[in-house]
Amino acid sequence: MKKIKFLNLKASLIAIICSLTFMVSSCTCNKKQGSFRHVVAFKFKEDITQQQIDDIIAEFASLQEKIPAIVNFEGGKDVSNENLHKGYTHCFTVSFENEAGRAIYQPHPAHQAFGKNVTPLLDKVFVMDYVVE
Numbered sequence: 465m466k467k468i469k470f471l472n473l474k475a476s477l478i479a480i481i482c483s484l485t486f487m488v489s490s491c492t493c494n495k496k497q498g499s500f501r502h503v504v505a506f507k508f509k510e511d512i513t514q515q516q517i518d519d520i521i522a523e524f525a526s527l528q529e530k531i532p533a534i535v536n537f538e539g540g541k542d543v544s545n546e547n548l549h550k551g552y553t554h555c556f557t558v559s560f561e562n563e564a565g566r567a568i569y570q571p572h573p574a575h576q577a578f579g580k581n582v583t584p585l586l587d588k589v590f591v592m593d594y595v596v597e
Contacts, residue, residue: 498535498561498596502569505552505590512585517554520582524556530574533565534558552590566593 508517521539528537539556542549560566569575582589 500560502558505555507551507588533568
């Protein structure tokens with residue numbers, strides 16, 4: 465009887481391990497988003513309108529359709545309750561497969577045009593890039 469319980473436990477553990485292995489191997493999170501991140505935070509000037517902010521966000525998001533090196537784009541308005549934003553109200557993450565993707569993105573005409581459109585509306589901008597570890 466002890467041998468049967470042990471075999472049932474062993475079979476259950478094997479089934480769990482197989483399930484977990486399948487879930488991990490089929491996860492597309494990192495595959496979809498790439499492994500290189502470009503983080504951008506905006507502190508808009510006080511006198512711009514919400515419509516201008518909305519237009520800039522839409523233009524930034526549209527870069528993913530115009531620049532194939534971008535594998536994911538996300539962002540939003542600060543909602544932290546820690547009050548450490550230092551005036552930066554919006555943060556965005558642009559993901560690339562690797563550093564070479566960023567090298568395509570930075571000089572791309574669509575990115576350059578976006579930069580020209582957003583710069584007059586900003587008090588400050590913060591940019592940081594990192595490789596996902």
